[in-house]
Amino acid sequence: MAGLRRAAYSRRVTTDAPEPDIIPAPGVVPDALFADPRLAVCYDTFDGDRDDLDHYEAILGELDARTVVDVGCGTGALAVRLAAAGLTVTGVDPALASLDVARTKPAADQVRWIHGTAEDLPTLGADAAVMTGNVAQVFVTDDAWSATLRGIRGALREGGTFVVESRRPERRAWEEWQQEAEEQIWEVSGVGRVVGRPVRFEVDLPLVTFADEFTFADGTTVTSTSTLRFRSELELRTSLGAAGFRVEEIRQAPDRIGREFVVIARAV
Numbered sequence: 635m636a637g638l639r640r641a642a643y644s645r646r647v648t649t650d651a652p653e654p655d656i657i658p659a660p661g662v663v664p665d666a667l668f669a670d671p672r673l674a675v676c677y678d679t680f681d682g683d684r685d686d687l688d689h690y691e692a693i694l695g696e697l698d699a700r701t702v703v704d705v706g707c708g709t710g711a712l713a714v715r716l717a718a719a720g721l722t723v724t725g726v727d728p729a730l731a732s733l734d735v736a737r738t739k740p741a742a743d744q745v746r747w748i749h750g751t752a753e754d755l756p757t758l759g760a761d762a763a764v765m766t767g768n769v770a771q772v773f774v775t776d777d778a779w780s781a782t783l784r785g786i787r788g789a790l791r792e793g794g795t796f797v798v799e800s801r802r803p804e805r806r807a808w809e810e811w812q813q814e815a816e817e818q819i820w821e822v823s824g825v826g827r828v829v830g831r832p833v834r835f836e837v838d839l840p841l842v843t844f845a846d847e848f849t850f851a852d853g854t855t856v857t858s859t860s861t862l863r864f865r866s867e868l869e870l871r872t873s874l875g876a877a878g879f880r881v882e883e884i885r886q887a888p889d890r891i892g893r894e895f896v897v898i899a900r901a902v
């Protein structure tokens with residue numbers, strides 16, 4: 635399992651919710667990796683060192699952004715880091731179990747957490763919005779992606795910036811994932827030993843679907859299925875343009891040279 639940063643989106647959602655700020659739109663069901671409480675508490679261990687986030691913090695510094703929305707914030711790795719640095723941060727995610735993990739972190743009380751999607755965001759007049767961890771690829775249909783972009787545009791001030799990463803399809807990352815697919819074992823603090831096994835892999839471009847089975851020390855098993863959409867540079871540019879953004883620059887991710895588009899788009 636080539637690191638779970640590839641992970642995405644599928645079909646299970648928790649119901650044991652504390653009071654959410656917003657209830658996610660019907661039909662939005664994040665994949666078990668994010669929405670099942672047993673897996674959400676493991677996510678940070680699965681994902682390992684988050685040096686990928688350094689680049690995003692640096693870009694927000696360059697932009698002099700003071701108010702930031704972290705869309706698909708998951709367990710809040712970036713959101714709490716930005717809040718600790720003094721930024722005003724809103725983190726939004728439809729996976730309540732991931733938000734519950736985020737809320738336990740230092741500086742979490744300085745973040746506004748919204749249980750929902752970009753479409754649920756209020757008019758925040760934010761300086762910037764970010765999407766890390768390839769969240770952009772969980773939106774499988776054009777409609778879902780367009781609605782998300784419109785939601786983000788609505789949360790930004792005029793001239794605000796959206797920073798988003800998405801894997802370059804020409805790099806064909808799925809071929810490596812398929813070759814590397816093997817059993818993996820983690821020791822998760824407070825949980826114990828977790829064994830992950832790939833159980834399904836399908837490529838039907840531009841979609842790649844995979845499932846992993848996770849077995850816990852007590853013998854219980856949870857399966858998480860994800861489908862990711864690989865968009866070309868042209869598709870990203872066109873969809874951003876249609877949602878009211880102007881693409882200013884496409885950078886490399888310093889920790890994944892040649893693999894990612896890091897798009898910097900201005901709200902116009």
Ligand SMILES: C[S@@+](CC[C@H](N)C(=O)[O-])C[C@H]1O[C@@H](n2cnc3c(N)ncnc32)[C@H](O)[C@@H]1O
Nearest residue numbers: 641664668706707708729751752766767769772
């Ligand atoms: C790979 S995780 C990345 C989390 C976080 N951005 C990070 O870098 O650690 C993908 C996240 O996208 C979230 N997600 C799934 N569907 C979403 C949607 N419709 N809107 C916003 N986020 C969504 C998932 O719940 C999950 O937390």
